[in-house]
Amino acid sequence: MNDDINQHCGFVALVGAPNAGKSTLLNSLVGTKVSIVTHKAQTTRAQIRGVVTEGDTQIVFMDTPGIFAPKRRLDKAMVQAAWSGAGDADVVAFIVDAIKGITPELESLMEGLTNVRHPKVLVLNKVDAVRPESLLELSAKLNESIKFESTFMISALKGSGVADFLDWCIKHMPLGPWHFPEDQLTDLTLAITAAEVTREKLFLRIHDEIPYNATVETERFQIEKDGSYRIDQVVYVTRDTHKKIVLGAGGQTIKAIGAEARKELMEIFEVPVHLFLFVKVREKWGDDPERYREMGLEFPHGKP
């Protein structure tokens, strides 16, 4: 048993531009799949947490939604959620896509970051795909404009440098009782995890035909007597044409998405999974404040 008095516990916010690799890093840190990863931007909507416990220390990683210039209401709520996540953290890890380098988007992020008073570290990601010289140059430039406690060069995808970053975080967590039991990897409910997995499979299969406002919700999550899980989910789209795309000819596409999601869910939960997918049209959900509340997103000034 761990002695409460010696426990350390803290929050690390993973902040960065869309597609910088935050979800990939989180998965690598936690060692299992808790946050969805796709090749498209803005897939992370709510704050997903992964928990790492090592020795006396527990770290709660917050995978913030990509912060970018807000256009629609949903985007504004996402940006708000991301920065409020950073404000609550003990350490803010700024994840930068080293392939892209400094972009106008990154510069505006850096402006926001200067207002965050918590200790900040720079994490240059995707080092597997860039030349070392350009990495050093990028690191020097970023360190000139922001005071980072430390700089890490990592490949979240290949795992290199991730352990050093984790060690640093472990050493910098304040004294305090753990928030989660030792074996808990994520505080997401099983239902949300299941929805995230299906959403990932949906977007991986249907790249460009449907917009990002398609969502997946778990309507029923039941643990059966034999220990297996029965999961009913609805894929919500905004148009009838999108519904047809998701279903595919003779229901082929949704069947394939279901099969992939089910396979992965069985690997994650380590029990047999019965997955039932439905597709429904719900118009303009992107402008419906209720939906944001369900996702845990707050609005500035209390209303959209």
Ligand SMILES: Nc1nc2c(ncn2[C@@H]2O[C@H](COP(=O)(O)OP(=O)(O)OP(=O)(O)O)[C@@H](O)[C@H]2O)c(=O)[nH]1
């Ligand atoms: N080459 C390379 N690609 C990476 C690395 N880390 C992530 N990627 C790729 O970058 C893309 C985006 O990764 P995500 O982890 O989804 O990025 P994110 O920052 O969570 O994105 P949002 O949720 O949109 O904010 C994916 O295609 C990843 O495979 C890395 O270390 N090297």
